[in-house]
Amino acid sequence: MFEFLSKSFSSIFSSLTGYGKLTEKNIDESIQKIKDSLLESDVPYELSHEFIADIKKEVIGQKIVSSLRPGEQFVKVVYDKLLAFLGGEYLQESFTFQIPSTIMMIGLQGSGKTTSIGKLAVFISNQAKKRGKTRKILCASVDFYRPAAIDQLEILAQQAGIDFYRAVATDPIKASQEIVNYSKQHGYEILLFDTAGRLHVDEQMMTELDEIQKVIKPKYKFLVVDAMIGQESLSVAQSFQDRIKFDYAILSKMDSDARAGVAFSFRYALKKPVLFMGTGEKIDNLEIFRPERIAKRMLGMGDILTLVENAEEKIEKDEKYSLESSFRSGHMTLEDFSKQLSMANRLGSISSMIKYLPGMANLNISSAQIEQSEKEMKKFRAIIGSMTKKEKLYPKILDNSRKQRVAKGAGVSIADVAQLLQRFEQSQQFVKLLKKKKYFN
Numbered sequence: 430m431f432e433f434l435s436k437s438f439s440s441i442f443s444s445l446t447g448y449g450k451l452t453e454k455n456i457d458e459s460i461q462k463i464k465d466s467l468l469e470s471d472v473p474y475e476l477s478h479e480f481i482a483d484i485k486k487e488v489i490g491q492k493i494v495s496s497l498r499p500g501e502q503f504v505k506v507v508y509d510k511l512l513a514f515l516g517g518e519y520l521q522e523s524f525t526f527q528i529p530s531t532i533m534m535i536g537l538q539g540s541g542k543t544t545s546i547g548k549l550a551v552f553i554s555n556q557a558k559k560r561g562k563t564r565k566i567l568c569a570s571v572d573f574y575r576p577a578a579i580d581q582l583e584i585l586a587q588q589a590g591i592d593f594y595r596a597v598a599t600d601p602i603k604a605s606q607e608i609v610n611y612s613k614q615h616g617y618e619i620l621l622f623d624t625a626g627r628l629h630v631d632e633q634m635m636t637e638l639d640e641i642q643k644v645i646k647p648k649y650k651f652l653v654v655d656a657m658i659g660q661e662s663l664s665v666a667q668s669f670q671d672r673i674k675f676d677y678a679i680l681s682k683m684d685s686d687a688r689a690g691v692a693f694s695f696r697y698a699l700k701k702p703v704l705f706m707g708t709g710e711k712i713d714n715l716e717i718f719r720p721e722r723i724a725k726r727m728l729g730m731g732d733i734l735t736l737v738e739n740a741e742e743k744i745e746k747d748e749k750y751s752l753e754s755s756f757r758s759g760h761m762t763l764e765d766f767s768k769q770l771s772m773a774n775r776l777g778s779i780s781s782m783i784k785y786l787p788g789m790a791n792l793n794i795s796s797a798q799i800e801q802s803e804k805e806m807k808k809f810r811a812i813i814g815s816m817t818k819k820e821k822l823y824p825k826i827l828d829n830s831r832k833q834r835v836a837k838g839a840g841v842s843i844a845d846v847a848q849l850l851q852r853f854e855q856s857q858q859f860v861k862l863l864k865k866k867k868y869f870n
């Protein structure tokens with residue numbers, strides 16, 4: 430999703446860092462490259478132009494700070510501007526829903542409203558759990574337009590472990606009142622309310638949504654926007670804003686190969702914060718939209734923190750293992766390595782992890798290479814699984830006969846065992862390097 434921008438941004442910045450000072454000529458070249466990459470990633474022309482004009486104004490009028498090299502100073506200007514575009518004053522690190530509240534989902538058909546209800550339910554439940562609480566959450570739908578939509582919500586509610594109510598009335602307005610009454614009577618703290626979308630912005634849909642909101646009086650109105658439809662989603666969002674007004678947006682399908690244009694433009698164009706982004710079809714594929722982190726990802730600075738958080742969410746408490754701690758300490762044993770491999774397995778594919786790592790956007794890793802690495806990872810886990818605890822702690826004791834035993838146990842060749850040990854050694858070097866570079870200080 431963000432790789433496209435980061436690739437061109439990182440190439441600009443590495444070319445600029447070579448210069449002793451910023452001249453108007455090399456600034457112009459770099460600025461043109463940024464503009465091209467914005468346009469290619471589907472940012473509307475006027476927005477790209479505005480972004481670039483601001484940067485130029487700032488860089489040219491700026492004195493070079495002595496502690497920064499010119500290239501670094503340029504990066505800083507772009508980063509600050511990017512941050513303002515992505516989030517401005519709204520730089521949320523977390524978000525808590527008020528209790529009680531009704532959350533209304535609006536958006537075009539297929540934008541991801543129903544899926545996002547399941548994801549929000551999991552998000553709210555997990556947040557409460559962290560504080561030792563449980564939340565009474567109900568979901569319901571008035572999507573009588575697409576017959577399977579209500580059944581889909583019922584299935585999602587089961588997966589998310591929340592309650593579901595099917596209204597008896599089949600008129601959207603009457604059903605809305607019925608759902609609100611049911612929710613109040615049963616003391617629900619959160620009501621997640623799904624509405625019908627249409628394939629295009631449509632007057633009938635807007636009128637219906639407006640009537641519904643008058644009945645249910647939502648505390649939060651979320652517009653769900655499919656990031657895959659690109660620039661057009663901005664005008665769709667504007668239509669919803671004009672007629673219904675929404676409080677926040679959720680950008681869904683950010684895992685797709687959609688270009689980053691919507692993420693870049695939404696906040697600035699609509700003057701409404703993006704609160705979450707959907708990063709997959711599964712119920713836990715929801716991330717808070719954190720402008721700082723996204724700006725860094727766009728600039729190719731990676732996002733280890735998000736990776737660590739994903740890991741922490743997915744790993745059971747008793748076996749919780751922090752990737753960060755071995756990175757911080759600069760030490761890693763084979764046991765750590767093995768835990769990281771199984772954690773990576775639970776986190777998803779290597780390809781989905783790679784985008785979080787600094788500098789990776791530049792590497793041009795092919796899907797064949799990723800597939801190969803995934804196979805290797807499986808093999809490595811089997812090999813480590815065949816080792817004794819002592820061997821895992823002190824791999825140096827693995828002489829030929831031990832290696833043979835381990836290979837046999839894992840059903841691999843002795844060369845595979847040697848390869849694993851070599852990889853482990855490289856990872857150790859990498860972790861030491863991170864420590865040395867004070868990556869985490």
Ligand SMILES: Nc1nc2c(ncn2[C@@H]2O[C@H](COP(=O)(O)OP(=O)(O)OP(=O)(O)O)[C@@H](O)[C@H]2O)c(=O)[nH]1
Nearest residue numbers: 538539540541542543544578626682707708709710
């Ligand atoms: N890859 C990916 N797929 C998603 C994401 N969010 C939703 N989807 C998929 O998009 C499709 C449409 O999602 P729905 O939640 O049914 O969309 P909706 O807005 O409720 O659609 P209607 O009920 O028809 O109005 C489904 O196949 C979802 O699995 C996401 O973040 N990533």
